[in-house]
Amino acid sequence: MKELAIFTKAMIRERRDILLSILGGFAAGLAGVGLFAASGYLIAQTVFAPPLYTLIMLTSLVKILGLVRAASRYGERLFSHRATFSLLGRLRTAFFSKLVPLTPGILNRTRSGELLARIVGDVESLQFYFLRVAYPPVMVVMVFLATMLFTAAFSIWAALLLLAGMLMAAFGVPALVMIGQRRVHGAVKRKRAAFSTDVTEMLFGFRDLKLYGRLNQREEELQQVSADLAASQRDDALRLLRGQALHTFLTFIISWGMLVLGAYLIVNGSLSGVFLAMLVMVSNTVFEEAAPMATLPAYKQDSEYAAKRLTDTVLSAEKQQPELPANRRSIDDEAVSVSFDEVCFQYDDEWRPALQDISLHLPAGSKTAIVGPSGSGKTSLFELLLKLRKPNRGEIRLNDIPLQELEEEHVWSKCNTVLQHGHFFRGTIRDNLLTEQTCFEDEELSFVLDQVQLKDKKLNDHVLEKGENLSDGEKQRLALARAVLHGGRLWLLDEPTSSLDYITERKVLRYVLDQAAGDTLLLISHRLAGLEHMDRIIVIEQGRIVESGTYEELVALKGYFYELKEIELQMFEASNK
Numbered sequence: 001m002k003e004l005a006i007f008t009k010a011m012i013r014e015r016r017d018i019l020l021s022i023l024g025g026f027a028a029g030l031a032g033v034g035l036f037a038a039s040g041y042l043i044a045q046t047v048f049a050p051p052l053y054t055l056i057m058l059t060s061l062v063k064i065l066g067l068v069r070a071a072s073r074y075g076e077r078l079f080s081h082r083a084t085f086s087l088l089g090r091l092r093t094a095f096f097s098k099l100v101p102l103t104p105g106i107l108n109r110t111r112s113g114e115l116l117a118r119i120v121g122d123v124e125s126l127q128f129y130f131l132r133v134a135y136p137p138v139m140v141v142m143v144f145l146a147t148m149l150f151t152a153a154f155s156i157w158a159a160l161l162l163l164a165g166m167l168m169a170a171f172g173v174p175a176l177v178m179i180g181q182r183r184v185h186g187a188v189k190r191k192r193a194a195f196s197t198d199v200t201e202m203l204f205g206f207r208d209l210k211l212y213g214r215l216n217q218r219e220e221e222l223q224q225v226s227a228d229l230a231a232s233q234r235d236d237a238l239r240l241l242r243g244q245a246l247h248t249f250l251t252f253i254i255s256w257g258m259l260v261l262g263a264y265l266i267v268n269g270s271l272s273g274v275f276l277a278m279l280v281m282v283s284n285t286v287f288e289e290a291a292p293m294a295t296l297p298a299y300k301q302d303s304e305y306a307a308k309r310l311t312d313t314v315l316s317a318e319k320q321q322p323e324l325p326a327n328r329r330s331i332d333d334e335a336v337s338v339s340f341d342e343v344c345f346q347y348d349d350e351w352r353p354a355l356q357d358i359s360l361h362l363p364a365g366s367k368t369a370i371v372g373p374s375g376s377g378k379t380s381l382f383e384l385l386l387k388l389r390k391p392n393r394g395e396i397r398l399n400d401i402p403l404q405e406l407e408e409e410h411v412w413s414k415c416n417t418v419l420q421h422g423h424f425f426r427g428t429i430r431d432n433l434l435t436e437q438t439c440f441e442d443e444e445l446s447f448v449l450d451q452v453q454l455k456d457k458k459l460n461d462h463v464l465e466k467g468e469n470l471s472d473g474e475k476q477r478l479a480l481a482r483a484v485l486h487g488g489r490l491w492l493l494d495e496p497t498s499s500l501d502y503i504t505e506r507k508v509l510r511y512v513l514d515q516a517a518g519d520t521l522l523l524i525s526h527r528l529a530g531l532e533h534m535d536r537i538i539v540i541e542q543g544r545i546v547e548s549g550t551y552e553e554l555v556a557l558k559g560y561f562y563e564l565k566e567i568e569l570q571m572f573e574a575s576n577k
């Protein structure tokens, strides 16, 4: 199966541990069979009162085989688990390194809770592929063949009985287990994903659910989903147990068969009676080694399903990624010009485009404001610029370089971005200010905090997850400070001061505009006051540019912008009365 190719590659790299675990397992299997064979023989021999040295030799052999079995089993466990965990490590790294650059594309289609469940659950499932799928057949074949050779030395019929037993253990029992397995293929995984999605949503929306009195209803739904998951897990466990029980039943049948066959061979004189107990013990022990075969199909199906889902997640997101040409280009450390050429964009599953025929050119160093009603497509414009989404038609260029020829990380490194809902990590203010590419002294950081009017915040102040202990205005100012420190030459600010009071907003924006002097700046704003200083204002409505020009030009036009401006003025006057 080609989805497991990534796993096979990782297995090849762990070949040393895998080989050692196979050797350990083989030695433990043989020592086990030998131990019980020697015990059976010893018991039978004592009846005939053999010389003392025979008994001493046999008891010593039993002890030695016991020790060898324990030591080899330990080695097998050590190396096989080391191989498994290294494989798991490699898989996680390989999967995450593929996933990270594709994350926006994946999150467009997959709910975050489900994605989390997939990553954790599916990668975990793959660990069983080596231990429970690839490894057991190798071990069973090796130990059975060796045991059959040994048994054949006493009776070819006994060896054939073991062969029949092995075939039933390797194919018959797994086939019976598979019949039940097929019916519920992937049910636990699907239900776990549904459960994880619901838990994530409930945790994110806990406060609102509580405020709007929907918490109990959600809890009940969650309990239902949880009960479904538990029921599927129970069914799964029962199926595995049924497989193991069938295997044990087969072991007893073959051991009884060996007893009856041995008795018959003794009666017709083709087997010495002293070997009967040994042969029965051998058949009983060798089937222990084959026990994992009963659960192999379940684990195989599970691993393949997990590998397929992981590969599908990555592959379908890769398909959405724009292809990078061989000669990737980069933007120099200079102000960036931005052009949109008849760009259209529509979200998946949406009936109308978010942006239509957007054409504009913003020269390097220009300052542009983007205004328009809520839902008109302003943020989508930024997301296209940041390569978080891909236009359906048209071309975007930065410094005359088509965006598809620039790597995302390169674009992000050139942009000082403040999005509407910036993320803040658990840590300190300092942690949240510094990015991978920035390195500043504390004095410089404190200076920037002062300038964005966060004078009362200290660098060592704690920030809770998602900035829970910061007000919306503080978050916006912290995001602006982070953007200032980032050092790119293209500023993308999406309503960066919407939660600030008028006076603080003026101060902060003046500082940001000073910092951006000489750089290209795009500012999405709902407030029109203060836009007089922008080189150009673009008005977007229903995904189209409806007006564009300087502040004076748009006022003179007496169009949409003028109307908005009048309304804002009236509201301002009314609130000052």
Ligand SMILES: Nc1ncnc2c1ncn2[C@@H]1O[C@H](COP(=O)(O)OP(=O)(O)OP(=O)(O)O)[C@@H](O)[C@H]1O
Binding pocket: 347, 348, 350, 354, 372, 373, 374, 375, 376, 377, 378, 379, 380, 381
């Ligand atoms: N992830 C998404 N999936 C589907 N549709 C979306 C998504 N994000 C936004 N939209 C839709 O695209 C349109 C443009 O949204 P966008 O966020 O760009 O508007 P906006 O002008 O920035 O709005 P606001 O001023 O309220 O932030 C809206 O109709 C919105 O419903």
